[in-house]
Amino acid sequence: MNEHAGRASEAGRAEPLLAANGLGVRRDGRWLIHDVNLKVRPREILSIVGPNGGGKTTLIRTLLGIEAASAGQVVRRAGLKLGYVPQRLTIDRTLPLTVARLMTLTRRVRRADLLAALGETGVAHLIDAGVQQLSGGEFQRVLIARALLGRPDLLMLDEPVQSVDFGGQVELYRLIAGLRERLGCGIVLVSHDLHVVMRETDRVVCLSGHVCCTGVPHDVQHHPEYLRLFGPRASEALALYTHEHDHSHDPAGEVIHHHPRNRTKAETAR
Amino acid sequence: MLDDFFYRAIIAGIGVALVAGPLGCFIVWRRMAYFGDTTAHAALLGVAFGFLAGIGPTVGVFVVTLLVALLLIGLLRLARIGGDTVLGILSHSALAIGLVVLAFMAWVRIDLIGYLFGDVLAVGRVDLYFIWGGGVVALGLLAAIWRPLVALTVDRDLARAEGVRAGLVELVYMLLIALVVAIAMKIVGVLLVTALLIIPAAAARSFAVTPEGMAAWAAAFGALAVIGGLNASLTWDTPAGPSIVVVAFVLFLAAGILSRLVEVWQQRARSDLP
Numbered sequence: 001m002n003e004h005a006g007r008a009s010e011a012g013r014a015e016p017l018l019a020a021n022g023l024g025v026r027r028d029g030r031w032l033i034h035d036v037n038l039k040v041r042p043r044e045i046l047s048i049v050g051p052n053g054g055g056k057t058t059l060i061r062t063l064l065g066i067e068a069a070s071a072g073q074v075v076r077r078a079g080l081k082l083g084y085v086p087q088r089l090t091i092d093r094t095l096p097l098t099v100a101r102l103m104t105l106t107r108r109v110r111r112a113d114l115l116a117a118l119g120e121t122g123v124a125h126l127i128d129a130g131v132q133q134l135s136g137g138e139f140q141r142v143l144i145a146r147a148l149l150g151r152p153d154l155l156m157l158d159e160p161v162q163s164v165d166f167g168g169q170v171e172l173y174r175l176i177a178g179l180r181e182r183l184g185c186g187i188v189l190v191s192h193d194l195h196v197v198m199r200e201t202d203r204v205v206c207l208s209g210h211v212c213c214t215g216v217p218h219d220v221q222h223h224p225e226y227l228r229l230f231g232p233r234a235s236e237a238l239a240l241y242t243h244e245h246d247h248s249h250d251p252a253g254e255v256i257h258h259h260p261r262n263r264t265k266a267e268t269a270r
Numbered sequence: 271m272l273d274d275f276f277y278r279a280i281i282a283g284i285g286v287a288l289v290a291g292p293l294g295c296f297i298v299w300r301r302m303a304y305f306g307d308t309t310a311h312a313a314l315l316g317v318a319f320g321f322l323a324g325i326g327p328t329v330g331v332f333v334v335t336l337l338v339a340l341l342l343i344g345l346l347r348l349a350r351i352g353g354d355t356v357l358g359i360l361s362h363s364a365l366a367i368g369l370v371v372l373a374f375m376a377w378v379r380i381d382l383i384g385y386l387f388g389d390v391l392a393v394g395r396v397d398l399y400f401i402w403g404g405g406v407v408a409l410g411l412l413a414a415i416w417r418p419l420v421a422l423t424v425d426r427d428l429a430r431a432e433g434v435r436a437g438l439v440e441l442v443y444m445l446l447i448a449l450v451v452a453i454a455m456k457i458v459g460v461l462l463v464t465a466l467l468i469i470p471a472a473a474a475r476s477f478a479v480t481p482e483g484m485a486a487w488a489a490a491f492g493a494l495a496v497i498g499g500l501n502a503s504l505t506w507d508t509p510a511g512p513s514i515v516v517v518a519f520v521l522f523l524a525a526g527i528l529s530r531l532v533e534v535w536q537q538r539a540r541s542d543l544p
Contacts (some may be wrong), residue, residue, distance in 0.1 A: 106418070
């Protein structure tokens with residue numbers, strides 16, 4: 001825990017890699033996300049948690065520049081190189097594709113560099129395999145290796161462990177955490193679980209349309225109940241996040257503040 | 271050689287097949303077979319437009335096909351009914367409207383059957399220059415957008431996050447479909463254009479491990495279908511365009527059966543290992 005705190009304060013002084021200022025995305029008359037403020041500092045690991053439909057993927061897409069912001073803006077550090085690891089891709093059966101070709105979709109790379117990147121994530125032996133034959137865990141490792149090819153300053157991963165069995169999840173989290181140490185990049189990670197995040201996470205942002213709360217995760221080891229639930233290996237890779245909200249949401253996702261007058265989302269957006 | 275109608279037909283057909291195969295791969299990968307069919311059927315309207323505007327049928331087809339393709343994309347986004355239904359409605363409506371409009375234009379005498387099923391044996395020198403000129407331009411454009419278009423086909427978000435300009439690349443792709451429909455119409459006609467795009471590509475699937483390999487195989491299968499179809503047409507006096515499509519279909523079946531047999535044989539060889 002101390003080690004984390006030390007790193008965070010050191011990172012706090014540096015210019016952020018990426019910042020969202022009052023970010024909002026409005027589609028079909030509905031705010032998918034609104035008033036989102038966040039900063040990612042060099043070497044920081046930020047986990048985004050939140051309910052389904054809370055706008056986690058919209059936020060990632062907007063930070064990447066795929067989705068246009070309707071309000072506020074995304075500020076990137078000059079010359080920032082982003083690496084993106086999408087949720088598991090579904091690749092049509094009619095499209096023949098090897099791992100090597102998937103790696104070189106948008107850039108030409110020498111085979112030696114491909115092998116090096118795949119080696120970083122432990123799947124160099126799969127370089128000539130067809131992508132349709134990969135398991136969930138193998139596919140994620142290939143996608144991470146793919147993102148590493150661009151030598152990113154910031155790696156963005158959307159639910160990277162979702163389609164992986166529990167043992168594989170622990171391994172994958174250890175791999176991702178190791179990337180910060182080896183490559184010195186910042187990491188933004190969307191977590192598929194509301195309460196469990198990667199252990200090395202420096203800061204958690206809970207998103208449900210807007211940022212509901214933000215904080216630091218707690219060690220699983222202090223919670224014997226969770227330790228029992230996830231097994232002894234859980235503490236190697238996972239940490240808990242306890243939410244502290246000052247408001248709740250109605251079934252439509254509208255904010256209900258814990259004070260007399262209920263404000264609508266449109267009002268809060270202003 | 272260009273003086274012989276048969277060789278002109280073969281050279282024209284191969285010219286079209288070489289670009290239709292690779293382009294057809296994208297139609298297969300992106301599941302746009304019905305989309306291709308709809309734009310091709312709209313080509314008949316292009317013929318009418320070409321005569322009306324005095325720009326000739328080929329240019330008319332290119333312009334109208336491109337407009338219809340772009341219109342379709344917008345319509346598919348807005349429609350409240352399923353995309354396949356929209357395309358089903360428009361595919362046949364476009365064909366019917368084209369036929370009706372042409373019937374109104376009593377002052378132009380056109381060979382309707384030739385437009386519907388192609389008239390490759392009547393290809394003249396000028397047509398040949400059009401086909402190969404258009405084919406070379408189409409192949410050049412396809413080569414230029416190949417990598418980004420493959421990336422967009424695999425995953426649009428991923429490609430866009432990595433800097434691919436999706437709008438521009440997909441616009442050029444629509445332009446290519448219109449261009450290929452315009453030049454392929456002469457060979458197999460508007461009703462069978464899609465066949466020349468998707469059958470060689472589908473036949474190529476089991477022989478390729480990369481997108482580029484599949485494109486090469488599709489071009490080869492298309493050229494083979496043209497040579498086989500035209501020879502069959504000459505031998506048995508069958509209509510040329512449909513004969514090419516029949517041969518393409520036979521190649522597709524043969525390719526499917528062959529790759530199945532190879533698979534079974536490989537599995538057996540593996541299980542025979544000590």
